[in-house]
Amino acid sequence: MTKGRDDDALSWDGDDDPTLDVGASGDTAAENASEPEADPADVDAPAATSLPDGFTAVGRGSETVGASAVVPAAVTPAATAAQRGPMGNGELIGVGVLGGVYALFAIGWIIGGLRLQDWRPFLVSDAMYRGSLWLAVLAPVLWFATVFLLTRLSRAWVRFAWLAAGVVLLVPWPFVLIGAVGQ
Numbered sequence: 001m002t003k004g005r006d007d008d009a010l011s012w013d014g015d016d017d018p019t020l021d022v023g024a025s026g027d028t029a030a031e032n033a034s035e036p037e038a039d040p041a042d043v044d045a046p047a048a049t050s051l052p053d054g055f056t057a058v059g060r061g062s063e064t065v066g067a068s069a070v071v072p073a074a075v076t077p078a079a080t081a082a083q084r085g086p087m088g089n090g091e092l093i094g095v096g097v098l099g100g101v102y103a104l105f106a107i108g109w110i111i112g113g114l115r116l117q118d119w120r121p122f123l124v125s126d127a128m129y130r131g132s133l134w135l136a137v138l139a140p141v142l143w144f145a146t147v148f149l150l151t152r153l154s155r156a157w158v159r160f161a162w163l164a165a166g167v168v169l170l171v172p173w174p175f176v177l178i179g180a181v182g183q
Helices: 005-009 029-034 077-081 089-118 126-150 156-169 173-178
Strands: none
Touching (some): 089 126, 089 156, 089 173
16 A cells, blocks of 8 residues: 655655754764864954954954954955945835836937927027936936946935935926926
């Protein structure tokens, strides 16, 4: 007779391996036979690590960390600042949402600027209008890219403060005032 399906779920292929027999002390049979137990007095204490000048060790075990007079090139403050970790989930979602707002602003500048073409002859010449239109369309994209690149090593709140400032400054006013349909 075969085992039930419940027994299959509780077993792994290779459970009958003799080297996996667990003794009373919790060690496997293979470890008991080949490896003698180490004496705690024979084990060397970990070597004391050193910190560059200007750094202070805090927390458990900080008293064993000494300061070194020579600063390795790989552990300078500039090198540690350049090693910012990846963005967290919230920061990634926030940057994505603000990137979408900036993309919509660029589209709003295109639509609003094209709606102003009827008014253009009264305001500026054709060449000036086209140049300013495309600068206005590229402004949100350039702002987002510049803030994103220049705040790589900054804290997240600095990046979001500059992105929020751009959202306020780069509102597509022609689209807001005239609209997509026009008046």
